[in-house]
Amino acid sequence: LGATRCGTSLQDLSKALKIELNADANCVWQIQRNANQTIRIIFSYFKFAPSSSCETESIKVYDGPSTNSSLLGQICNDTDAVPVLESSSGSLTFLITTNSVTFTRNFFVFYYYFSAEKNTDNCGGQLTGANGTFTSPNYPARYPEFTYCVWHIQTAKNSKIKLQFQDFFLELDPKCQFDFTAIYDGLSTTTGLIGKRCGLGPSVFESSSNVLTVVLSTDYANSYRGFSAQYTSDPLPVEPDALLICSSESMKIVLSKSYLASFGYNETHVQLNDPSCSPVTTDSVVFSFPLGSCGTTKKDEGQSITYTNIITLSASGDVITRRKNIQIVAKCQMEHNSTLEVIYITENNIIQNTSAVGRYNVSLSFYHSDSFSKPVHQSPYYVDLNQTLFAQVSLHSTDPNLLLFVDTCTASPQPDFGSLTYDLIRSGCTKDDTVVTYPPLQHYGRFAFQAFRFLQSFPSVYLQCDILICDSNDTNSRCTQGCSSRQKRATSSYVWKTNTVVGPIRLKGDLRAAHGSGSLTKADAEETPKLQQSGFYTLSFVALISNVIIVVAVILKYHKRPAGYGYQRIHSH
Numbered sequence: 001l002g003a004t005r006c007g008t009s010l011q012d013l014s015k016a017l018k019i020e021l022n023a024d025a026n027c028v029w030q031i032q033r034n035a036n037q038t039i040r041i042i043f044s045y046f047k048f049a050p051s052s053s054c055e056t057e058s059i060k061v062y063d064g065p066s067t068n069s070s071l072l073g074q075i076c077n078d079t080d081a082v083p084v085l086e087s088s089s090g091s092l093t094f095l096i097t098t099n100s101v102t103f104t105r106n107f108f109v110f111y112y113y114f115s116a117e118k119n120t121d122n123c124g125g126q127l128t129g130a131n132g133t134f135t136s137p138n139y140p141a142r143y144p145e146f147t148y149c150v151w152h153i154q155t156a157k158n159s160k161i162k163l164q165f166q167d168f169f170l171e172l173d174p175k176c177q178f179d180f181t182a183i184y185d186g187l188s189t190t191t192g193l194i195g196k197r198c199g200l201g202p203s204v205f206e207s208s209s210n211v212l213t214v215v216l217s218t219d220y221a222n223s224y225r226g227f228s229a230q231y232t233s234d235p236l237p238v239e240p241d242a243l244l245i246c247s248s249e250s251m252k253i254v255l256s257k258s259y260l261a262s263f264g265y266n267e268t269h270v271q272l273n274d275p276s277c278s279p280v281t282t283d284s285v286v287f288s289f290p291l292g293s294c295g296t297t298k299k300d301e302g303q304s305i306t307y308t309n310i311i312t313l314s315a316s317g318d319v320i321t322r323r324k325n326i327q328i329v330a331k332c333q334m335e336h337n338s339t340l341e342v343i344y345i346t347e348n349n350i351i352q353n354t355s356a357v358g359r360y361n362v363s364l365s366f367y368h369s370d371s372f373s374k375p376v377h378q379s380p381y382y383v384d385l386n387q388t389l390f391a392q393v394s395l396h397s398t399d400p401n402l403l404l405f406v407d408t409c410t411a412s413p414q415p416d417f418g419s420l421t422y423d424l425i426r427s428g429c430t431k432d433d434t435v436v437t438y439p440p441l442q443h444y445g446r447f448a449f450q451a452f453r454f455l456q457s458f459p460s461v462y463l464q465c466d467i468l469i470c471d472s473n474d475t476n477s478r479c480t481q482g483c484s485s486r487q488k489r490a491t492s493s494y495v496w497k498t499n500t501v502v503g504p505i506r507l508k509g510d511l512r513a514a515h516g517s518g519s520l521t522k523a524d525a526e527e528t529p530k531l532q533q534s535g536f537y538t539l540s541f542v543a544l545i546s547n548v549i550i551v552v553a554v555i556l557k558y559h560k561r562p563a564g565y566g567y568q569r570i571h572s573h
Contacts, residue, residue: 006021006025006027007028007029008029009030009032010029010030010031010032010111011031011032011033012033013035013112013113014110014111014112014113014146014220015110015111016109016110016219016220017029017107017108017109017110018106018107018108019096019105019106019107019108019109020104020105020107021096021098021104021105021107022098022102022103022104022105023049023098023099023100023101023102023103024098024099024100025096025097025098025105026095026097027095027097028067028093028094028095029093029095029096030065030066030091030092030093031091031092031093032065032090032091033090034090035090035113036090036115037090037114037115038086038087038088038089038090038113038114038116039086039090039091039092039111039112039113040084040085040086040112040114040146040148041061041084041085041086041087041092041094041109041110041111042082042083042084042110042111042217043075043082043083043084043107043108043109044082044108044109044110044175044176044177044178044180044217045106045107045108045176045177046059046075046079046105046106046107046108047105047106047107048076048077048098048105049077049098049099049101049103050077050101050103051077052076052077052098052099052101053076053077054076054077054078056097056099057076057097057105058074058075058076058096058097059074059075059076059095059107060073060074060075060094060095060097061073061074061075061083061085061092061093061094062092062093062094062095063087063088063089063092064087064089064091064092064093065091065093066093067093067095069091069093072085072086072087072092073085073190080191080192080193081182081184081188081189081190081191082180082182082193082196082215082217083190084148084215086116090113092111094109101377102377108175108177110178110219112146112220114146123137123147123149123151123216124149124150124151124216125152126152127151127152127153127154127231128153128154128155129155130155130156130232130233131230131231131232131233132153132230132231133228133229133230134151134229135226135227135228135229136149136216136225136226136227136228137149138226139225139226139227139228140225140226140228141225142223142224142225142226143179143216143218143223143224143225143226144218145218145220145221145223146218146219146220147216147218148215148216148218149215149216150189150213150214150215151214151215152187152211152212152213153211153212153213153214153231154187154210154211155211155233156210156233157210158210158235158236159210159233159234159235159236160206160207160208160209160210160234160236161206161207161210161211161212161231161232161233162204162205162206162231162232162233162234163183163204163205163206163207163214163229163230163231164202164203164204164229164230164231165181165197165202165203165204165227165228165229166202166228166229166230167202167225167227168197168199168200168201168226168227168228169199169224169225169226169227170197170198170199170200170218170224170226170227171198171199171218171219171223172198172199173198173199176197176198176199178198178218178219178222179198179217179218179219179222179223179224180196180197180198180216180217181196181197181198181214181215181216181217181227182195182196182197182214182215182217183195183196183197183205183212183213183215184212184213184214184215185207185208185209185212186207186209186211186212186213187211187213188213189213189215194206194207209236210233210236212231214229241255241256241258241259242254242255242256242259242328243255244330244332246307246332247361248291248334248361248395248397248398248399249290249291249361249396249398250288250289250291250398251287251288251289251290251291251296251307251330251332252286252287252288253286253287253288253309253311253328253330254284254285254286255270255284255285255311255328256283256285257283257284257285260285260313263313263326265313265326267279267281267285269313269314270285270311270312270313271311271312271314272287272289272294272295272309272310273294273295273296273297273309273310274293274294274295277289277293277294277295287311290398291307291332291397291398292307292398292399292400292401294309295309296308297309298399298401300471300473300474304333304334305333305334305471306331306332306333307331307332307333307334307399308329308330308331308332309330310327310328310329310330311327311330312326312327312328313326313327313328334469361395361397362393362394362395362396362404362467362469363393363394363396364391364392364393364394364465365391365392365394366389366390366391367390367391368390369390370390370438370448372390372392372444372446386450388434388448388449388450389449389450390446390448391446391447391448391449391465392444392445392446393444393445393446393465393467394443394444395443395444395469396443397443400442400472401471401472402442402443402469402470402471402472403442403443403469403470403471403472403477403479403480404440404442404443404444404467404469404479405428405440405445405467405468405469405470405479406425406428406437406445406446406447406465406466406467407425407427407428407465407466407467407468407478408423408425408426408427408428408465408466409423409424409425409447409463409464409465409466410422410423410424410426410463410464410465411423411424411463411464412464424447424449424463425437425447425465427483428481428482428483428484429483430483432449434449434450435447435448436448436449440479442472445467
């Protein structure tokens, strides 16, 4: 099946399309024929450019002969489903648009005409027992072509479902593009995808609630015996009365209705410091809001920052009340390497406590110039001898009053940063004559340096940076002092510290040597490394745990040298 060109008109009763598109595409496929049938279209595989948004890159499906017809659905990078859409007539149109990022997008689409009133799949339906079994059509004989079945499993409230495929044999394909099952956590088939399966062998899936959906979709060829499945249900663990979740961007407070009722209150009686911030009420009462909003107070406690908000339970409209005076105090405490979450309840001065752990989010990326406007997307990152490399550390937080500072950056040929290390920056002071540091800019720390390598027989160099985060209102914090001695630094305050690594970097000469060529071409860069395909466009890593280092090699050109270790600037010839 060859790759399809950009858009066309189709009149086949059924067809599979393998589509390959590059940047800035705007392609329309129109499916139409004179038939008293409707169209089912399945987008069984789609790969957009990494980090693309629905606004810049998507598939739009229209219920009719043109893009002026009503919109049936939209598919983009964050679509959490295997999209299956059906027209209301004999025509359907889909439009694929891509952004300007250089990347090869791949899609697999197949469609077929069918008569809804004559659908003989005889499969799918509602399963409501505490446990049960179901099979694909004709099991254990071959399942029919163009089969589409949906089973909705719903068990008792406050339970979860365990689904087990005991026997399973569908057409084998690495991407499950042809025949597949899709399992969804809930009633919907448009979101909540747990897994997608094809091929051979048993498997097990679990829901998060008492509802699970299973889809079977097949195409026009290569049928096998299908599957036999069984499900069971188990009670869900009891939810906590009160839950607090803190991140570097937001605070989330969850209160169970039964807990509120135990004090004689309901969701209409709760409010934050700022009463205009209302909760979302489902099975629980949920407040979710950015740090620094909804009346949250912030306190700098030297080595940490604490964000506090209070939920008050009050009996509105009561002239006289004998209910307890209830306040729920929620605290997010950002310390050196963690976020301490504390929530306690005051009942006439009686305090109850609970706690958990979270993290600030920090990433490190290379950029093409000192304007820091265009990040480096390709990996590995091939550079020239003595090329200046520009690095930016970013703090992802909604609190505008935080300041980020690059404290120390160390290089080593060993991924565990053992005894052999070399400082680029130490305590905010440049230790290498090519390093340039830029003034702190709120949530960003920036520096530049030239390519270097260890002498002797080390082909790899690892770069690790320690990052400090301070309160920007503290004019004497460590982040405002720049280069500082170790003694002075020990008495200065900072809120949080972490380390992270970025790479790999390789010399362009290494690429030429690998190809036996004296020049580097775009084709070389594309064909050489099958390495790290899964992370090909990812150079920003989120440091979720301060003592876990995301280590990626900085690989530089090797020359034979006399014994003895050291660093040497690489000079062009």
